[in-house]
Amino acid sequence: MGHSKVRKISNRPVALHARIQHDVESRIVSGQWPPGTRIPFEHELTTEYQCSRMTVNKALSELVKKGLIERRRKSGSYVRQPEVLSAVLDIHQLEREVRALGLDYSFRLLRRTERQATDEDRQRLVIDQHASVLHLESLHIAGQRPFCLEDRLINLDEVPHAAQADFSAIAPGSWLLEQVPWSAAEHRINAVAADRHAADILDLKEIAPCLVIARRTWNATGSVTQVRLTYPGDMHTLVAQFAPAGRGA
Amino acid sequence: MGHSKVRKISNRPVALHARIQHDVESRIVSGQWPPGTRIPFEHELTTEYQCSRMTVNKALSELVKKGLIERRRKSGSYVRQPEVLSAVLDIHQLEREVRALGLDYSFRLLRRTERQATDEDRQRLVIDQHASVLHLESLHIAGQRPFCLEDRLINLDEVPHAAQADFSAIAPGSWLLEQVPWSAAEHRINAVAADRHAADILDLKEIAPCLVIARRTWNATGSVTQVRLTYPGDMHTLVAQFAPAGRGA
DNA sequence: CAGTGGTCTAGACCACGTC
DNA sequence: ACGTGGTCTAGACCACTGC
Numbered sequence: 001m002g003h004s005k006v007r008k009i010s011n012r013p014v015a016l017h018a019r020i021q022h023d024v025e026s027r028i029v030s031g032q033w034p035p036g037t038r039i040p041f042e043h044e045l046t047t048e049y050q051c052s053r054m055t056v057n058k059a060l061s062e063l064v065k066k067g068l069i070e071r072r073r074k075s076g077s078y079v080r081q082p083e084v085l086s087a088v089l090d091i092h093q094l095e096r097e098v099r100a101l102g103l104d105y106s107f108r109l110l111r112r113t114e115r116q117a118t119d120e121d122r123q124r125l126v127i128d129q130h131a132s133v134l135h136l137e138s139l140h141i142a143g144q145r146p147f148c149l150e151d152r153l154i155n156l157d158e159v160p161h162a163a164q165a166d167f168s169a170i171a172p173g174s175w176l177l178e179q180v181p182w183s184a185a186e187h188r189i190n191a192v193a194a195d196r197h198a199a200d201i202l203d204l205k206e207i208a209p210c211l212v213i214a215r216r217t218w219n220a221t222g223s224v225t226q227v228r229l230t231y232p233g234d235m236h237t238l239v240a241q242f243a244p245a246g247r248g249a
Numbered sequence: 250m251g252h253s254k255v256r257k258i259s260n261r262p263v264a265l266h267a268r269i270q271h272d273v274e275s276r277i278v279s280g281q282w283p284p285g286t287r288i289p290f291e292h293e294l295t296t297e298y299q300c301s302r303m304t305v306n307k308a309l310s311e312l313v314k315k316g317l318i319e320r321r322r323k324s325g326s327y328v329r330q331p332e333v334l335s336a337v338l339d340i341h342q343l344e345r346e347v348r349a350l351g352l353d354y355s356f357r358l359l360r361r362t363e364r365q366a367t368d369e370d371r372q373r374l375v376i377d378q379h380a381s382v383l384h385l386e387s388l389h390i391a392g393q394r395p396f397c398l399e400d401r402l403i404n405l406d407e408v409p410h411a412a413q414a415d416f417s418a419i420a421p422g423s424w425l426l427e428q429v430p431w432s433a434a435e436h437r438i439n440a441v442a443a444d445r446h447a448a449d450i451l452d453l454k455e456i457a458p459c460l461v462i463a464r465r466t467w468n469a470t471g472s473v474t475q476v477r478l479t480y481p482g483d484m485h486t487l488v489a490q491f492a493p494a495g496r497g498a
Numbered sequence: 499c500a501g502t503g504g505t506c507t508a509g510a511c512c513a514c515g516t517c
Numbered sequence: 518a519c520g521t522g523g524t525c526t527a528g529a530c531c532a533c534t535g536c
Contacts, residue, residue: 015505016533052507054303055524073514074521170308191440191460191482209458211440233440233458264524291503301526306503323502323534 016051020059028068028079029096035081039069067239094140094148094171094229101132103143109168110135110201124153126216132156134163136172139201146202147235152227154188159224173227180217180224188214191233192223198230209233265300269308272294275426277317277328278345283422284330288318292303316488344389344420352392358417359450360386373402374472375465383412385421388450395451396484401476408473420478429473437463440482447479458482 027033031162040048047058060077063069082100098105113135117125121133133153140148152172165175190212199206211231217224229239276282289297294305303325309326310316320326331345338490347354362384366374370382382402389397401421439461448455460480466473 017505041520045522052509053522054508054525055506057524058505061523071522072516073523074516074519076521185487189438189460189487190485191480192460193456193458193482207442207456209442210438211438211460231440233442236439238438239435266524290501292501301528302503303506304525306505307524310504320503321534322532323500323505323536325502392521 004054010122017051017055017058017062020045020049020051020056021062024063025066025068028063029177030174031096033079035079035100037079039077039079041076044059061093073086086214087133094150094173096139098142098147101142105173106141107138108139108141110139111135112167114163121153124226125155126226127155127223129157132163138167138172142172142235145235147231149198149201150227151230155223157221158219168237172225176217176225180219185215185217189238190214192234194230202230202232204232212239213238253267257294265298266304266311268312269300269305271281271297273308277312278426280345280421282328284328286328287325288328290325291369308318341441347389347391347396349390354390355390356420357388357390357416358385360384361416364414370402373425373465373475374404375475376404376472378406381412385416387421389420391484394484397478398447398450398479399476400479401474403474404472407468407471421474425466425474429468433468434464434466438487439463441479443481451479451481453481457495460485462487 024033024039030037032208033039033214042060043054045054045059047086048054060071064071067082069077069079070080081212082096095107096104109152113123115133117127117131117133121135122131125131125133129165132155134156136150136152136154138150138152139146140150150172154172154176156163159179160177161175164177165172167175192210192212194202194204194206194208194210197206198210200205202210208231213229213231214226215229216226254343254380263389273282273288275290291302291309293304293331294308295302298305309318309320311480313320316331317329318326319329329342344354344356364382364384366376366380366382370384371377371380374380374382381404383405385399385401385403387399388395389399399421403425405412408425411424411428414421416424430476441459441461443451443453443459445453445455447453448457451459453459459482462478462480463475464478465475
């Protein structure tokens with residue numbers, strides 16, 4: 001049997017199935033493929049990426065497990081209606097979450113600071129070296145209510161052109177998703193009482209319970225960003241579905 | 250090329266890779282393979298399950314993504330030291346979490362009730378029919394401190410012999426893991442203020458923030474169990490790692 | 499160097515759901 | 518009936534790493 005040695009054409013360490021997954025995921029969370037959209041069939045992606053069906057299938061199966069798509073035999077694969085906060089902790093687009101609730105979405109950049117990394121910054125990003133960082137604080141708003149407080153550090157040594165991006169126009173998460181080709185991530189989820197600052201901005205009592213999701217993202221060369229998302233506890237539920245084979249119901 | 254039609258020998262709807270994953274996972278969380286244990290090589294599992302390497306690989310890759318094992322080339326696959334609350338929301342064994350903190354673990358059954366499902370029970374289990382349920386409330390203790398309050402419903406129509414199990418000796422989660430061959434699950438994570446009851450048992454102030462994880466588990470025939478785990482917010486962080494290819498760092 | 503895992507292929511059969 | 522996805526195979530090459 002003749003093996004066509006197509007394979008990884010470059011020396012990049014990113015697996016093809018990971019790239020396919022990222023490409024599709026990116027188009028979903030960017031809104032290019034809104035909920036309900038039928039995404040290409042496996043055999044179409046097979047042609048597009050010049051790979052075998054298993055490779056495409058691996059990518060799409062991941063997306064099923066993350067809750068981003070659902071697949072129906074004979075019919076195809078469809079972008080799912082996101083359920084409040086779905087995608088197994090890997091949502092990059094708060095806008096998608098908010099619209100899923102049927103609410104208008106808006107976004108406000110509260111603070112923008114560029115500086116040499118402090119000790120705390122280095123701890124958050126898990127880096128040793130000195131580095132320039134961009135510190136952003138922004139508020140995501142659902143309808144009229146504050147929905148999520150975002151406190152983000154971007155490592156400017158890894159993503160230098162972030163210094164030029166206009167984060168009052170595009171949310172940092174969305175911008176980064178398009179810039180960083182792929183990355184690993186670690187999430188830490190916590191319940192905390194709102195501190196003075198968060199309570200003030202989110203319009204809560206100071207002791208109100210909040211869900212805090214801290215995500216650190218990195219690529220082959222180093223830490224890219226670290227973000228702390230604070231949600232009012234009464235407004236948020238994180239939903240994750242699992243199934244042995246991938247089907248989420 | 251001759252295909253040996255081994256394939257799914259029974260008519261069960263459970264994929265082989267899912268069964269392998271479940272088998273390995275079960276041995277890990279049961280403590281049979283404690284952290285640091287080298288689990289069988291791919292080629293060994295290939296022999297044991299009479300399947301191809303890809304099938305085994307799929308199962309083990311899932312476990313890497315869940316944070317249960319790590320794999321090193323040339324060396325093998327090893328059970329990971331769990332990080333507080335790891336395994337991407339799929340931990341069944343609170344004992345494992347506690348021991349990961351270097352603390353003694355103990356467990357106390359607080360309440361056991363058998364009854365016809367009330368409206369609330371049916372809502373929690375997402376069933377329509379009338380059914381018998383077993384309601385268990387138990388406390389997981391790390392060292393001397395209360396660690397987690399577990400409030401569980403078991404559908405006795407699906408798991409009738411649960412009525413005979415001695416849940417003062419074995420934690421319901423552990424027992425079920427061994428009884429239910431495989432299941433799908435849905436998790437909901439929330440931050441709430443401790444209510445009177447929880448605060449009392451967990452030794453907290455009534456307004457203290459808590460992390461609540463609700464997991465509903467079902468199989469092909471119906472809902473099996475629903476459990477609500479309440480953690481003191483200051484004691485707990487849920488950790489989840491992701492990587493494009495499966496390696497978690 | 500040799501063994502292990504990481505990834506991929508080019509097929510295959512089956513289940514399911516729409517036609 | 519037919520097209521899609523679900524799963525699986527029996528190979529393959531490569532990267533990494535422990536010996």
